Structure formats: structure tokens, C-alpha cells
Amino acid sequence: MARPKKDAIQQSSKDKLLEAATVLIRTNGYSATTVDDLCLKAGLSKGTFFHNFKSKEELAIHAAKNWSLKTSEFFKAAPYNKKKDPLERFLGYIRFRKEILQGDLPEFTCLVGTMVQETYDSNPEIKEACYESIFGHAESLNDDITLARELYAKKSKWSSESLALHSQAVIQGAFILAKASGDVKTASQSIDHLENYIRLLFNK
Amino acid sequence: MARPKKDAIQQSSKDKLLEAATVLIRTNGYSATTVDDLCLKAGLSKGTFFHNFKSKEELAIHAAKNWSLKTSEFFKAAPYNKKKDPLERFLGYIRFRKEILQGDLPEFTCLVGTMVQETYDSNPEIKEACYESIFGHAESLNDDITLARELYAKKSKWSSESLALHSQAVIQGAFILAKASGDVKTASQSIDHLENYIRLLFNK
Numbered sequence: 001m002a003r004p005k006k007d008a009i010q011q012s013s014k015d016k017l018l019e020a021a022t023v024l025i026r027t028n029g030y031s032a033t034t035v036d037d038l039c040l041k042a043g044l045s046k047g048t049f050f051h052n053f054k055s056k057e058e059l060a061i062h063a064a065k066n067w068s069l070k071t072s073e074f075f076k077a078a079p080y081n082k083k084k085d086p087l088e089r090f091l092g093y094i095r096f097r098k099e100i101l102q103g104d105l106p107e108f109t110c111l112v113g114t115m116v117q118e119t120y121d122s123n124p125e126i127k128e129a130c131y132e133s134i135f136g137h138a139e140s141l142n143d144d145i146t147l148a149r150e151l152y153a154k155k156s157k158w159s160s161e162s163l164a165l166h167s168q169a170v171i172q173g174a175f176i177l178a179k180a181s182g183d184v185k186t187a188s189q190s191i192d193h194l195e196n197y198i199r200l201l202f203n204k
Numbered sequence: 205m206a207r208p209k210k211d212a213i214q215q216s217s218k219d220k221l222l223e224a225a226t227v228l229i230r231t232n233g234y235s236a237t238t239v240d241d242l243c244l245k246a247g248l249s250k251g252t253f254f255h256n257f258k259s260k261e262e263l264a265i266h267a268a269k270n271w272s273l274k275t276s277e278f279f280k281a282a283p284y285n286k287k288k289d290p291l292e293r294f295l296g297y298i299r300f301r302k303e304i305l306q307g308d309l310p311e312f313t314c315l316v317g318t319m320v321q322e323t324y325d326s327n328p329e330i331k332e333a334c335y336e337s338i339f340g341h342a343e344s345l346n347d348d349i350t351l352a353r354e355l356y357a358k359k360s361k362w363s364s365e366s367l368a369l370h371s372q373a374v375i376q377g378a379f380i381l382a383k384a385s386g387d388v389k390t391a392s393q394s395i396d397h398l399e400n401y402i403r404l405l406f407n408k
Contacts, residue, residue, distance in 0.1 A: 106325065116383050131384040135384065166397040170377055180320045182331075197404070
């Protein structure tokens, strides 16, 4: 059997470190996660770590960008996108966010929402990557909200952008309630209120 | 001039450390904040630190409890409590949460919401103190919501408890948006949506 090419091995180590960063930061936050923890989790040596990333900070920035990419693909592939009505797609997205509250907390909570809490003041580059991720995801909802507004709530005063961002605020805050209580129900109830709000805004 | 009594000095050092913990954890999170940072900020020696608290963890738990106490007094003294109508008190509370988004991020964001993000999996005692603070504060809103529900939305399906918790989810999530964007407007717009939701729920 042919040995994998060097590029393929490096790609694989990089992916392992990105995965380790995602799991560990979602569990313990950015500051508590050390390079040693990351190497142990990824099953790699420190030499391999520093061959791929010059620092924990650089890995965190790449992990946030990778998170944006992967979550974007994940939501694009979700079934609600097939609905013909833009409001049904937006409501489908909200219900989907509730459906994926499965498993343990580090499996469904948000890497970038967690990371920005600790780094917003001390690390502008990590903060920027978290901003791009959260606000970029909100932006991906704008078109459907704008179309739905045109169809069902033309005279409303709120902007599509503010409603898209509000949906992200509710979801991020719901994760905090779930982490504090250890009970996912506190998160899903808040997403129910968000769905109810959207229905009231659009008279649906 | 008489020297302050030993008890008074200890009280003062304890308060300085609680204040330092509140400022530093709101700025950089729990893990990034070291005992050295806390001593430097409080202007106290390590000896004084360990005379008052056996560990950073113990200080964090006391800081969370102190936060619950101080925020509870702060909200009890706020002007909206004087309103006669329970819905007006609840809406007054929501608007007050928007009004106090003033100054720099560490001055208006939430100590316990920040701390629980990093400690929920690793530190059950800190998590519990954060839970008591967030869920205890939500509970303080229950009576007014229940009275308002009785007056204006008797047949509604949602529970007062879930709406009180939802208000906290929105506020916690709004802080995350403000931290990621560096723009307090993203937080205040989300609180506007929360107020709008409550008005729609109560037909007001």
C-alpha cells in the first residue's frame, strides 16, 4: 500500500488539531485550553503542533474560520432550505436550531460564542474571527427574512438585519442558560419563544 | 486618629478582591485571570489574598454570590418598580436593561454569564453559583409576569417562568453580540426585539 503523501499527512494533523481545539474550547474555553491539552487530544507531538501553527492563538483563529466554513455547509445542506416559502425557510431554520440541541453541551454549543466571551478585550484577531462567524451566519439569514418581510410584514418597523442578529442573540443566550442549569430544556424553551415571536411578527 | 479595627481592614481587603475579580473576569474571563492579576488589581499582597480566600476558585464563588446580592439590590432600587401595573414594571425592567448598556463592555456585561461559559464542565461549584445568580434573577421577575399574564394574557400557553428565563437568554446573548462586534447597538437592538415580543404577547 502506498504511503500517504506528505501533504496529506500534514492536512490530517492540521484537521486533528482543529478538531481538538473545537472540542476543548467548547468544553473549557480558550484560556483554560493549553497547547499540551491540544496535543494530547489530537494525539500529536508538540513538534507537529508548531509545524502547523505558530501558536495556540493562530490555531484558535483557524478553528473559528473552520467553524464558519463547516457550520455554513451544515446549514446549507439542512432540509428546511428546500421549502418554497421564505418565511417557512426561516421558521424551519429556527426549529432546526432547536432540533440539533442533542447530546452533551460541548457537542451543540457554539465555539465562537464561547471564545469571544474571554478574548474580546485581549485578542483582536480572535475576536474578529468570532465576529465574522456569528455576524456572517446572521447575514446568511437576511435574504429569507427580507423576502418574508416583503410578503407578510411589509409595513413593519424592524430591519431584517436586526431580526437575524436577534435570532443569534437568543441562541447564544440559550446556550448560556443550558450551561448554567445543565438542562437543555431551558435552551429549547427560549428557542420556542423566538419562534413564537417570529410568528407574531409575520402574523403566522 | 484611631486605626481601623482588624475586622474592618479584613472586610476592606475582601471587598477589594471581590471588586478586582468582578472587573478582571468580566474583561478576560475566569481562566485567564490569575491570582497575581487579582492581587495587582486589588493592590494587595498574595499573603492578604490567601488570608481571605483559600483559592482563586473560592474567590470566584464569592464574587458570583456577591454579584447576585449587589445586582439584586440594584434592580430593587430601580425606578420602574414604582409603577403600579405589573406589565409596566416588567416592560420598565426590560427598558432599564437597555438603558444601563453604558460605558465599556466590562462595565455592563455579566460576570456570571461570562464565567459559566468556561467553567460549566470543569467546576461544579462555580457553575452552581452562576446558576443561582442567573436563574435567581429570572425568578425575581416571575411574580410581575404572572400578575400581568392574569390581567392581559390569561389564555396564553407559555409559562411565566419560561418568559422570565427567555428575557435572560436575550440579554446574555446580546452581550455576546456586543463583545463580538464591539458595538453596543447590536445588544440594544436585541433588547428592543425582546420588548416588542413582550408587547405582542400582552397585546400592548
